[in-house]
Amino acid sequence: MKGFRQRFWSALLWLLLATAPACSLWAQTNAGDAFIKAVSASFLTWDKDHNQTLSVEELDAAIEDPANKGQAAAALAALKRASRSTNYALPPLTLKNIRKLASGPPATNRPDLRGMFSAGLKRISGVTNHELFASGLPQLNTIRQGRMGDCFCLAPLGAMIHRDPREVASLFSVQTDGRVRVEFGGGAVSVAPPTDAELAMTAGNSQDGVWVN
Numbered sequence: 001m002k003g004f005r006q007r008f009w010s011a012l013l014w015l016l017l018a019t020a021p022a023c024s025l026w027a028q029t030n031a032g033d034a035f036i037k038a039v040s041a042s043f044l045t046w047d048k049d050h051n052q053t054l055s056v057e058e059l060d061a062a063i064e065d066p067a068n069k070g071q072a073a074a075a076l077a078a079l080k081r082a083s084r085s086t087n088y089a090l091p092p093l094t095l096k097n098i099r100k101l102a103s104g105p106p107a108t109n110r111p112d113l114r115g116m117f118s119a120g121l122k123r124i125s126g127v128t129n130h131e132l133f134a135s136g137l138p139q140l141n142t143i144r145q146g147r148m149g150d151c152f153c154l155a156p157l158g159a160m161i162h163r164d165p166r167e168v169a170s171l172f173s174v175q176t177d178g179r180v181r182v183e184f185g186g187g188a189v190s191v192a193p194p195t196d197a198e199l200a201m202t203a204g205n206s207q208d209g210v211w212v213n
Helices: 002-046 056-063 070-084 095-101 111-127 152-164 165-170 196-201
Strands: 172-174 180-184 187-191
Touching: 002 056, 002 070, 002 095, 002 111, 056 070, 056 196, 070 111, 070 196, 095 111, 152 165, 165 172
Parallel strands: none
Antiparallel strands: 172 180, 180 187
Protein backbone atom coordinates (compact mmCIF):
# COMPACT_ATOMS: atom_id res chain seq x y z
CA MET A 1 0.00 0.00 0.00
CA LYS A 2 2.84 2.38 0.87
CA GLY A 3 4.51 1.71 -2.46
CA PHE A 4 1.26 2.37 -4.30
CA ARG A 5 0.81 5.75 -2.59
CA GLN A 6 4.36 6.75 -3.46
CA ARG A 7 3.84 5.82 -7.11
CA PHE A 8 0.49 7.65 -7.14
CA TRP A 9 1.91 10.92 -5.78
CA SER A 10 4.95 10.68 -8.06
CA ALA A 11 2.69 10.23 -11.07
CA LEU A 12 0.49 13.15 -9.99
CA LEU A 13 3.50 15.41 -9.52
CA TRP A 14 4.84 14.46 -12.95
CA LEU A 15 1.45 15.19 -14.50
CA LEU A 16 1.26 18.62 -12.89
CA LEU A 17 4.77 19.53 -13.98
CA ALA A 18 4.17 18.28 -17.49
CA THR A 19 0.92 20.18 -18.00
CA ALA A 20 1.86 23.46 -16.25
CA PRO A 21 3.56 25.03 -19.31
CA ALA A 22 0.67 23.97 -21.52
CA CYS A 23 -1.87 25.45 -19.10
CA SER A 24 0.11 28.70 -18.94
CA LEU A 25 0.32 28.85 -22.73
CA TRP A 26 -3.41 28.18 -22.99
CA ALA A 27 -4.18 31.01 -20.55
CA GLN A 28 -1.95 33.43 -22.46
CA THR A 29 -3.48 32.43 -25.79
CA ASN A 30 -6.99 32.73 -24.39
CA ALA A 31 -6.26 36.23 -23.04
CA GLY A 32 -4.74 37.24 -26.36
CA ASP A 33 -7.79 36.03 -28.28
CA ALA A 34 -10.14 37.86 -25.91
CA PHE A 35 -8.10 41.07 -26.15
CA ILE A 36 -8.03 41.02 -29.97
CA LYS A 37 -11.73 40.22 -30.11
CA ALA A 38 -12.57 43.13 -27.78
CA VAL A 39 -10.46 45.60 -29.77
CA SER A 40 -11.79 44.40 -33.12
CA ALA A 41 -15.40 44.74 -31.97
CA SER A 42 -15.01 48.38 -30.86
CA PHE A 43 -12.16 49.76 -32.96
CA LEU A 44 -14.39 51.60 -35.44
CA THR A 45 -16.33 53.20 -32.57
CA TRP A 46 -13.17 54.35 -30.82
CA ASP A 47 -11.65 55.68 -34.05
CA LYS A 48 -13.71 58.87 -34.13
CA ASP A 49 -11.95 60.49 -37.10
CA HIS A 50 -12.01 57.21 -39.07
CA ASN A 51 -8.34 57.41 -40.08
CA GLN A 52 -7.76 53.75 -39.09
CA THR A 53 -5.47 54.76 -36.21
CA LEU A 54 -6.23 55.32 -32.52
CA SER A 55 -4.77 58.59 -31.26
CA VAL A 56 -4.04 59.48 -27.63
CA GLU A 57 -7.09 61.72 -27.64
CA GLU A 58 -9.31 58.95 -28.97
CA LEU A 59 -8.03 56.53 -26.36
CA ASP A 60 -8.70 59.05 -23.58
CA ALA A 61 -12.21 59.74 -24.89
CA ALA A 62 -13.01 56.02 -25.04
CA ILE A 63 -11.63 55.48 -21.53
CA GLU A 64 -13.90 58.24 -20.20
CA ASP A 65 -16.95 56.75 -21.95
CA PRO A 66 -18.98 54.62 -19.49
CA ALA A 67 -20.42 52.67 -22.43
CA ASN A 68 -17.09 50.79 -22.69
CA LYS A 69 -17.38 48.06 -20.09
CA GLY A 70 -15.77 44.75 -19.19
CA GLN A 71 -13.41 43.38 -21.81
CA ALA A 72 -13.64 46.51 -23.98
CA ALA A 73 -12.63 48.64 -21.00
CA ALA A 74 -9.78 46.28 -20.08
CA ALA A 75 -8.51 46.44 -23.67
CA LEU A 76 -8.57 50.24 -23.60
CA ALA A 77 -6.66 50.29 -20.32
CA ALA A 78 -4.03 47.95 -21.78
CA LEU A 79 -3.58 50.15 -24.86
CA LYS A 80 -3.34 53.28 -22.74
CA ARG A 81 -0.74 51.73 -20.44
CA ALA A 82 1.28 50.59 -23.43
CA SER A 83 1.11 54.03 -25.05
CA ARG A 84 2.44 55.70 -21.88
CA SER A 85 5.42 53.39 -21.43
CA THR A 86 8.93 54.67 -22.15
CA ASN A 87 10.38 51.15 -22.47
CA TYR A 88 9.52 50.79 -26.15
CA ALA A 89 8.32 52.77 -29.15
CA LEU A 90 4.87 51.71 -30.29
CA PRO A 91 3.91 51.73 -33.96
CA PRO A 92 0.75 53.66 -34.92
CA LEU A 93 -2.20 51.97 -33.21
CA THR A 94 -3.90 50.60 -36.27
CA LEU A 95 -5.99 47.48 -35.88
CA LYS A 96 -3.39 45.51 -37.82
CA ASN A 97 -0.53 46.69 -35.58
CA ILE A 98 -2.52 46.05 -32.41
CA ARG A 99 -3.26 42.50 -33.51
CA LYS A 100 0.40 41.97 -34.32
CA LEU A 101 1.54 43.30 -30.93
CA ALA A 102 -0.94 41.10 -29.08
CA SER A 103 -0.17 37.94 -31.04
CA GLY A 104 3.54 37.78 -30.24
CA PRO A 105 5.16 36.77 -26.95
CA PRO A 106 6.06 39.49 -24.41
CA ALA A 107 9.52 40.99 -24.95
CA THR A 108 11.61 43.90 -23.74
CA ASN A 109 10.84 45.87 -26.90
CA ARG A 110 7.09 45.26 -26.99
CA PRO A 111 4.22 45.57 -24.49
CA ASP A 112 2.59 42.60 -22.81
CA LEU A 113 -0.88 43.56 -23.98
CA ARG A 114 -2.32 40.19 -23.03
CA GLY A 115 -0.99 40.49 -19.48
CA MET A 116 -2.19 44.09 -19.16
CA PHE A 117 -5.59 43.09 -20.48
CA SER A 118 -5.90 40.23 -17.98
CA ALA A 119 -4.78 42.46 -15.09
CA GLY A 120 -7.25 45.17 -16.05
CA LEU A 121 -10.11 42.71 -16.37
CA LYS A 122 -9.30 41.32 -12.94
CA ARG A 123 -9.39 44.81 -11.40
CA ILE A 124 -12.72 45.58 -13.07
CA SER A 125 -14.33 42.32 -11.93
CA GLY A 126 -12.94 42.86 -8.42
CA VAL A 127 -14.92 46.08 -7.92
CA THR A 128 -18.14 44.57 -6.64
CA ASN A 129 -19.33 47.65 -4.77
CA HIS A 130 -19.63 50.88 -6.72
CA GLU A 131 -20.72 52.94 -3.72
CA LEU A 132 -18.40 55.71 -2.58
CA PHE A 133 -17.80 54.25 0.88
CA ALA A 134 -18.85 50.63 1.19
CA SER A 135 -17.91 50.49 4.87
CA GLY A 136 -19.36 53.86 5.78
CA LEU A 137 -15.98 55.54 6.23
CA PRO A 138 -12.74 55.35 4.21
CA GLN A 139 -10.16 52.89 5.51
CA LEU A 140 -6.41 53.19 5.18
CA ASN A 141 -5.73 49.46 4.87
CA THR A 142 -7.92 49.03 1.78
CA ILE A 143 -6.08 51.47 -0.53
CA ARG A 144 -3.98 49.93 -3.31
CA GLN A 145 -1.94 51.96 -5.81
CA GLY A 146 -2.80 51.39 -9.45
CA ARG A 147 -0.77 51.93 -12.64
CA MET A 148 -0.81 55.72 -12.81
CA GLY A 149 2.15 56.61 -10.58
CA ASP A 150 -0.16 58.50 -8.25
CA CYS A 151 1.69 57.80 -5.00
CA PHE A 152 2.11 61.56 -4.55
CA CYS A 153 -1.68 61.73 -4.18
CA LEU A 154 -2.25 58.56 -2.17
CA ALA A 155 0.43 59.30 0.45
CA PRO A 156 -1.13 62.53 1.82
CA LEU A 157 -4.58 61.02 1.35
CA GLY A 158 -3.54 58.11 3.55
CA ALA A 159 -2.18 60.50 6.16
CA MET A 160 -5.52 62.34 6.21
CA ILE A 161 -7.41 59.07 6.71
CA HIS A 162 -5.08 58.08 9.54
CA ARG A 163 -5.79 61.40 11.23
CA ASP A 164 -9.54 61.62 10.69
CA PRO A 165 -11.48 59.40 8.23
CA ARG A 166 -14.68 61.36 8.89
CA GLU A 167 -13.07 64.52 7.57
CA VAL A 168 -12.06 62.70 4.38
CA ALA A 169 -15.59 61.34 3.92
CA SER A 170 -17.01 64.85 4.35
CA LEU A 171 -15.08 66.00 1.27
CA PHE A 172 -17.29 63.84 -1.00
CA SER A 173 -20.95 64.30 -1.87
CA VAL A 174 -23.03 62.60 -4.56
CA GLN A 175 -25.03 65.04 -6.68
CA THR A 176 -28.54 64.54 -8.08
CA ASP A 177 -27.12 63.89 -11.56
CA GLY A 178 -24.90 61.07 -10.28
CA ARG A 179 -21.68 63.06 -10.40
CA VAL A 180 -19.56 63.43 -7.28
CA ARG A 181 -18.53 66.76 -5.79
CA VAL A 182 -15.06 66.59 -4.24
CA GLU A 183 -13.70 69.39 -2.05
CA PHE A 184 -10.04 70.31 -2.53
CA GLY A 185 -7.96 73.03 -0.96
CA GLY A 186 -8.17 75.08 -4.13
CA GLY A 187 -11.92 74.59 -4.52
CA ALA A 188 -14.50 71.95 -5.35
CA VAL A 189 -14.60 69.86 -8.51
CA SER A 190 -17.41 67.76 -9.95
CA VAL A 191 -16.41 64.41 -11.45
CA ALA A 192 -18.29 61.57 -13.09
CA PRO A 193 -18.23 58.15 -11.41
CA PRO A 194 -15.20 56.14 -12.62
CA THR A 195 -15.68 54.09 -15.76
CA ASP A 196 -14.59 50.46 -16.03
CA ALA A 197 -11.48 51.51 -17.96
CA GLU A 198 -10.58 54.02 -15.24
CA LEU A 199 -11.11 51.35 -12.58
CA ALA A 200 -8.67 49.14 -14.50
CA MET A 201 -5.96 51.82 -14.39
CA THR A 202 -6.34 53.88 -11.25
CA ALA A 203 -5.77 53.13 -7.58
CA GLY A 204 -7.93 50.44 -6.01
CA ASN A 205 -9.79 50.14 -2.76
CA SER A 206 -10.11 46.40 -2.13
CA GLN A 207 -13.84 46.26 -2.87
CA ASP A 208 -14.50 48.96 -0.28
CA GLY A 209 -16.06 51.55 -2.58
CA VAL A 210 -14.76 53.71 -5.42
CA TRP A 211 -13.96 56.94 -3.58
CA VAL A 212 -10.20 56.47 -4.16
CA ASN A 213 -10.73 56.16 -7.91
